[in-house]
Amino acid sequence: MPNLVITGGTRGIGKATVELFLKEGWSVCTCARGEKDLEKLKEELKNPKLFTKACDVADRDSAKAFIEFCRENLGQFDLLINNASILGERVDIEHYPEDIWEEVIKVNINGVFYITKYALPYIKDGGMIVNMSSGAGKRPAPYWGAYAVSKFGVEGFSLLLAEELKPRGIKVYALNPGATRTQMRAKAYPQENPLTLKPPERVAEFIMEIVKTTPKRVSIDYGF
Ligand SMILES: NC(=O)c1ccc[n+]([C@@H]2O[C@H](COP(=O)([O-])OP(=O)(O)OC[C@H]3O[C@@H](n4cnc5c(N)ncnc54)[C@H](OP(=O)(O)O)[C@@H]3O)[C@@H](O)[C@H]2O)c1
Incomplete structure (x- = not known):
C-alpha cells in the first residue's frame, strides 16, 4: 500500500486526512508542534x-529530522501534503505586527520550502505533492496580511515546482480547500456558526479524489 507524509496532522483538515488515508490502508507519517496532541x-x-513526530516546520533542523524520521519508517514517499500553516492577525498592513508577519512567513512559506526540499530526494518518481493554499492566495484579501501573501507564495511555489518535477513524473497541486469547519477558520471568523461549514472530512475525501484522478491544472479549488 502507498504512504503519505503530511504536516499538521493533529487537527482540522490534517487530522481528517490522516484518518481517511489510514482507513484506506495507507501508511501515514505526520507532525505538529504539539507533542501532547500527537x-x-x-x-x-x-x-x-x-x-x-513533533516538529516545527519553520525550523530547518526540526523539518529535516521529521523527514528523516518519515524516511526511516516509510521508505520512499508516494504523497507529500504540506498542510501545516498559521493564520496570524486579521488587520490592515499599517497596523500588522512585524513579529507575527515574520512568524507567518516562516511557517507558511519557509516551512513548505524546507519540508519539500528535504522530502524531494525520497519522493518516488510518479509521486505527488499537495500544498494547502487558500482563496486568500488567489484573490485580493484585505486584512489577511501575511497569511494572504504566504498563500500567494504557495501558489507560485507549486506552479514552479510542477514544472521542475515534470521530468520525474511528480504531480504538484496547490489546493484551496474553501471554508472548512476547523480551529483556524473559527479564529478567522469568530462570529460564524461552524455548523454552516463543511467538515474537514469533505476536504480529505477531495484530496483522495485528486490522488485518484490526477487533474491537469496545478491550482485547484475545492469542488474543482
Ligand atoms: N479551514 C479553512 O477554512 C481553510 C481555508 C483555506 C485554507 N486552509 C488551509 O488548510 C490547511 C489546514 O488548515 P486547518 O484549518 O485544518 O488548520 P488548523 O485547524 O489550525 O490545523 C493546523 C495544523 O497544523 C499544525 N501546525 C501549525 N503550525 C505548525 C508548525 N509550525 N509546524 C508543524 N505543524 C504546525 C497544527 O498543530 P500545532 O499547532 O500543534 O503545531 C495543526 O495540526 C492550512 O494550510 C490552511 O491555511 C484552511
Whole structure:
C-alpha cells in the first residue's frame, strides 16, 4: 500500500486526512508542534501504520529530522501534503505586527520550502505533492496580511515546482480547500456558526479524489 507524509496532522483538515488515508490502508507519517496532541492522535487512532513526530516546520533542523524520521519508517514517499500553516492577525498592513508577519512567513512559506526540499530526494518518481493554499492566495484579501501573501507564495511555489518535477513524473497541486469547519477558520471568523461549514472530512475525501484522478491544472479549488 502507498504512504503519505503530511504536516499538521493533529487537527482540522490534517487530522481528517490522516484518518481517511489510514482507513484506506495507507501508511501515514505526520507532525505538529504539539507533542501532547500527537500522543492523543496515536492513542485515538491506535493504528500501527501511523507514525508521528513533533516538529516545527519553520525550523530547518526540526523539518529535516521529521523527514528523516518519515524516511526511516516509510521508505520512499508516494504523497507529500504540506498542510501545516498559521493564520496570524486579521488587520490592515499599517497596523500588522512585524513579529507575527515574520512568524507567518516562516511557517507558511519557509516551512513548505524546507519540508519539500528535504522530502524531494525520497519522493518516488510518479509521486505527488499537495500544498494547502487558500482563496486568500488567489484573490485580493484585505486584512489577511501575511497569511494572504504566504498563500500567494504557495501558489507560485507549486506552479514552479510542477514544472521542475515534470521530468520525474511528480504531480504538484496547490489546493484551496474553501471554508472548512476547523480551529483556524473559527479564529478567522469568530462570529460564524461552524455548523454552516463543511467538515474537514469533505476536504480529505477531495484530496483522495485528486490522488485518484490526477487533474491537469496545478491550482485547484475545492469542488474543482
Ligand atoms: N479551514 C479553512 O477554512 C481553510 C481555508 C483555506 C485554507 N486552509 C488551509 O488548510 C490547511 C489546514 O488548515 P486547518 O484549518 O485544518 O488548520 P488548523 O485547524 O489550525 O490545523 C493546523 C495544523 O497544523 C499544525 N501546525 C501549525 N503550525 C505548525 C508548525 N509550525 N509546524 C508543524 N505543524 C504546525 C497544527 O498543530 P500545532 O499547532 O500543534 O503545531 C495543526 O495540526 C492550512 O494550510 C490552511 O491555511 C484552511
